[in-house]
Amino acid sequence: MIETLVLAEGDWKIWRELRLTALTEAPYAFGSRLADWQGDGDREERWRDRLAIPGSYNIVALLDGQPVGMASGVPTELDGVVELISMYVAPAGRGQGVGDHLVQAVGQWARQAGAGTLRLAVTEGNENAQALYERNGFRDTGEPGDLMSDGLRREHIMAKSLSI
Ligand SMILES: CC(C)(COP(=O)(O)OP(=O)(O)OC[C@H]1O[C@@H](n2cnc3c(N)ncnc32)[C@H](O)[C@@H]1OP(=O)(O)O)[C@@H](O)C(=O)NCCC(=O)NCCS
DSSP states (O other), rough: EEEEEOGGGGGGHHHHHHHHHHHHGGGGGGGGGGGGGGGGGGOOHHHHHHHHTTTTTEEEEEEEEEEEEEEEEOOOOSTEEEEEEEEEEGGTTTTHHHHHHHHHHHHHHHHTTTOEEEEEOOOOTTTHHHHHHHHHHHHEEEEEEEEEESOOOEEEEEEEEOOO
């Protein structure tokens, strides 16, 4: 059974544990680096601030009671456009619909918050993530995303209309 846990600032330890796992296990998928959240960067107030981003929705997916996945919806500078970020399913939870559950939960929240578009950035070559997003109605916008750490490839920007 997959359940959604909506996190508040006080739940930062749950977020921290999964996020550090994500940055360690799948560094190719994220703009943030593990080193930015270790040592001096690994402070309670930073994790709390991350969960307290104004207008954000931060969730963890529980599979049979265990936290195995995470995702966030955050406002953008564009009116009516929300961004899906920090998407991760740990290896123990993969291939069981947890990714679909997270994408759909953030989409539902965004629609209820009045957003018309949900967008995201995915690194080139991350085929599992691209397939998940396409299956959930996202399409490549063709806009150039940020340059990846190899200095050559760019992220792909995908978006989905929430109005239907
Ligand atoms: C991309 C990701 C969120 C997909 O989560 P998921 O819930 O496993 O999604 P899916 O069920 O669609 O599985 C995706 C693919 O993983 C593979 N997979 C299936 N079971 C698996 C398992 N037990 N272990 C590893 N991979 C598995 C399969 O190729 C599957 O695709 P298919 O079965 O449709 O051919 C997850 O793989 C992940 O967190 N990856 C690393 C971080 C990342 O890429 N985040 C996205 C940033 S934009």
